[in-house]
Each structure stands twice: as structure tokens, then as C-alpha cells.
Amino acid sequence: MKKKPEEKAPLSQYLLYLGCTVPVRALQYEISARKVAERLGIQFVDIPEFSCCGYPIKSVNHYACLLMAARNLALAEKRGLPICTLCSSCGGSLAEAAHEIEEDEALRKRINEDLSTELGMRYEGRVPVFHFTRVLQQVAGSKRIAEQVKVDLSSLRFAPHYGCHYTKPSALFNKADDPENPRSLDELIEATGAQSIPYEDKLACCGGGVLAIDEQIALAMAQRKLEHVRTQQADAMVLICPFCSIMYESNQRKIEKAFGTEYKLPVLFYPQLLGLALGLEPDELGLKMNRVKTTELVKKIQRRSN
Amino acid sequence: MIDSKTLDSNFKFLIASEPGGENIKKCFSCGTCTAGCPVREVTDRYNPRKIIRMALLGMKKEVLSSQFIWLCSSCYTCYERCPQDVRIPELMNAIKNIAAREGYLPPAMKIQLDLLSSFGRLLEITDFENEKRKESNLPPVQGKTEDIKKILKKVGLSS
Numbered sequence A: 001m002k003k004k005p006e007e008k009a010p011l012s013q014y015l016l017y018l019g020c021t022v023p024v025r026a027l028q029y030e031i032s033a034r035k036v037a038e039r040l041g042i043q044f045v046d047i048p049e050f051s052c053c054g055y056p057i058k059s060v061n062h063y064a065c066l067l068m069a070a071r072n073l074a075l076a077e078k079r080g081l082p083i084c085t086l087c088s089s090c091g092g093s094l095a096e097a098a099h100e101i102e103e104d105e106a107l108r109k110r111i112n113e114d115l116s117t118e119l120g121m122r123y124e125g126r127v128p129v130f131h132f133t134r135v136l137q138q139v140a141g142s143k144r145i146a147e148q149v150k151v152d153l154s155s156l157r158f159a160p161h162y163g164c165h166y167t168k169p170s171a172l173f174n175k176a177d178d179p180e181n182p183r184s185l186d187e188l189i190e191a192t193g194a195q196s197i198p199y200e201d202k203l204a205c206c207g208g209g210v211l212a213i214d215e216q217i218a219l220a221m222a223q224r225k226l227e228h229v230r231t232q233q234a235d236a237m238v239l240i241c242p243f244c245s246i247m248y249e250s251n252q253r254k255i256e257k258a259f260g261t262e263y264k265l266p267v268l269f270y271p272q273l274l275g276l277a278l279g280l281e282p283d284e285l286g287l288k289m290n291r292v293k294t295t296e297l298v299k300k301i302q303r304r305s306n
Numbered sequence B: 001m002i003d004s005k006t007l008d009s010n011f012k013f014l015i016a017s018e019p020g021g022e023n024i025k026k027c028f029s030c031g032t033c034t035a036g037c038p039v040r041e042v043t044d045r046y047n048p049r050k051i052i053r054m055a056l057l058g059m060k061k062e063v064l065s066s067q068f069i070w071l072c073s074s075c076y077t078c079y080e081r082c083p084q085d086v087r088i089p090e091l092m093n094a095i096k097n098i099a100a101r102e103g104y105l106p107p108a109m110k111i112q113l114d115l116l117s118s119f120g121r122l123l124e125i126t127d128f129e130n131e132k133r134k135e136s137n138l139p140p141v142q143g144k145t146e147d148i149k150k151i152l153k154k155v156g157l158s159s
Helices: A027-040 A062-079 A088-103 A105-119 A132-140 A142-147 A184-191 A215-231 A242-250 A252-259 A270-277 A295-305 B011-016 B048-057 B060-065 B077-081 B088-101 B107-119 B127-135 B147-154
Strands: A013-017 A043-046 A083-085 A129-131 A157-161 A236-239 A267-269
Touching: A013 A062, A027 A043, A027 A132, A027 A267, A027 A270, A062 A083, A062 A088, A062 A105, A062 B088, A062 B147, A083 A088, A083 A132, A088 A105, A088 A129, A088 A242, A105 B147, A129 A132, A132 A142, A132 A184, A132 A270, A142 A184, A157 A184, A184 A270, A215 A242, A215 A252, A236 A242, A236 A270, A242 A252, A242 A267, A267 A270, B011 B048, B011 B060, B011 B088, B048 B060, B048 B088, B060 B088, B077 B088, B107 B147
Parallel strands: A013 A043, A013 A083, A083 A129, A157 A236, A236 A267
Antiparallel strands: none
């Protein structure tokens, strides 16, 4: 993959791309992301017609995956704004398709012939795609975020989970993060005043990618990380992808049963943590929707600020 | 024991002509991929080095019909570390694309294709979901689109 020219997110207006999982199974992520964006002056525009990013069928048919991504990119191009995704797989898939279509003229021609005859659409190949975490890091910036923190979270210990498609393949994201030693999520956690703690296998995959094919393998992968995070006595795991959340939060009970243990580890989406630091109420951040109760965590925060 | 008479020496060329499979012949079997693989960490049923070696030897039927090619979690750890730029997750997808064409599609993937064809997304959005979204002050999401069915039809994945 060719290295892309320096591409940062200079704008404050984005098309919010929800994908399949967020609007159905991770409402707390969407609610909190919209809230903190509003606080930080980042504006989201909605396109209800966005569909699946294409990622789920990349393994079945690479071209169909590109065409599905191109449909979304074409919708975005019409609005003339960059895309901001909440899901790391959507971000990776759309960024990869945008990159391939931009680089390969023959592919662009074929995509446009099919977009035009099948859907009456066109895509020139000029839509930048960013993950919300990268927008927070590059547009809002850790320093500016730290200046707006209103609640003291310094006693809290969070285990960051980067997941895979937010940093890799690193060439696709212009090495915004070192894939072997990423720092952006740690820095964003530290910007809230809380502690970002190290733990074994911090960069390991959640297993979500094989959940549909072999549940036992997927659960075993997630269990390893839950175990490592428990060893470090984290108050919660902090992540940025709805599928990682399905593995560590939605499936936590299942993992506890399968492995005969108990974690009760709260799992927050980063915007939920950021929102708490900015002084937003737990209810405004969808904390009630978290499967693993966050009551103890919230109590700790309230004790500190009273 | 491998019987050389059953090997298809053109298999590697077939893979190399598939998007994502271009670099398969660069593999020198160092095993960096397997050493850092998070799937391999929990099961010995997945071993990327072994799969690539089998593909290079021409064990076409064994590779295409096996479940192990579908066990790559696409985490891209090996993609970043491979000294030969074999781009293993993309290579696995190239092999899976061939397997799908030859009729070896796992049931789980068939289900996903049906969902995408019906709703344009993996999880259906009904009035119930949009009502729930409204209660949380979230804007509605389009429940259904025929566009994805058209795309899947175009590539022969939907009738």
C-alpha cells in the first residue's frame, strides 16, 4: 500500500457514519459521542440512507465490498463533507475503499459503471474518512480537552483497548498511531485526568472477527484480555469500537459462565468517559444502557467531586 | 503424508491473480505471522504459516474446503510484522473469495449475505428501533434499502 500524503482532519463538520451495530446495539456510544462532540464544537450531519460499509462481505467478494463502500462514499461526496465513523471496522473499510478507488483508475471506472447502472450514483473518489477518536485527537486535541475537564477523575484507573482497525493497516492511516505502540487513546484518557494503565497483551484483538464462524474461539480471545485487565485492577475498560464492546461487555456474562469465573468489569466507550470528565450527567451519556453496571464507578466519581 | 500427484501447482498463480493475494509467492515461511497471531494463541486449528505453505504447495482442495481459512480475525498484526509484505489478512480474503466462488461458503456467511440483501445492513432497523432511538433523542435511520440487494445481484451473490 502506497503511503498517502499527510492527511489531517482540519474541519469541524462531519457526516456521522453509524454502520450496522451502533444504531441498534450500542446506542450509548452514539448518544455520548453526539454529546461530547457538541461540547467540543464538532458538528455532525446525518445521512439516514447510509447502509452497511461492506466489511462483512470482504471475505466473500472483495469487489462487492468495495461497491457497497462506494455507495456510502458517493452519498457522502454529494454532501461535500468528510465521514466520521464510530465503528473501527466501518472506518477501516471505508478508508480502504476510498484509497483503492482513488489510486486505481481502472477500478474507479468499473465501480462508477456499476454505481451508475445499478443505483444511478457516481463517485469521483474524494471523500476523507476518519474515526471519531482520531477527530478527537487531531481536531479537539488532548490539550484542549484537558482544559475543559470539570470533574476530578484522577483516582480512576482505565485499561485502554485500541482494537485492530483503528490503527491497522497503519499505512492506510498514514501511521497516525504506531501500530506496535499506539498512544492516542492513552493520551485521550489521560486528558480527562484519569489514569491509563498498562496491561499484558494490550493490543490483542477482541476476537469479534471470528465470532460468527467459531464462538468458542472468539470468547477465548476476549477472555484472555478480561483476565489481564483484572490483574491490573482497572476500574473499567475503555474502548472505541462497537464490536469490541460486544465481545467484552455484551458477552461478558457468557464468558464468565464458560470459564467459571467472574469479572463484573465495566466497559465504557471513550466518549462516555470524556463526557463524565466534561461534567455531563451519566444519564446524558447513556450509562444506564451499559450491560455491566457502572454504578460503583459513578459513585467513585461523585464522591470525588462532592 | 502429502501425495505430490494430487497437488495443483497452478493454485498459487490463481491466488496471486486475486485481489489481495498478489504477494503469496514472496512468503519464505518464517512464521512471524503465526508467532504473533491472537487466534493461534487460543487454538491450534489456525496457523497462517501452515495455510500459506499448503497453498504454495498446491493443496488446493484441502485449503479451499477447510474451515481454518475462515478463522483469521483480520486483526492485521501479521500484516504489520511480515518481513516479506505478504499482507496475510488480504491473502486470506483472496483465498476465501476463491473458496466462496467454488461453493465452500460457511453457513454463517450465507446468513450475513441474506441479512445484507434483505435490509442493506446486518442488523434490521424496524419501527421499534427507530422508536427507541427517538426516545433517546437520536435521529431515525433508514430501515431498508434495495440498493445492497442490487449490488449483491450484480456480483452474483443474490438471486
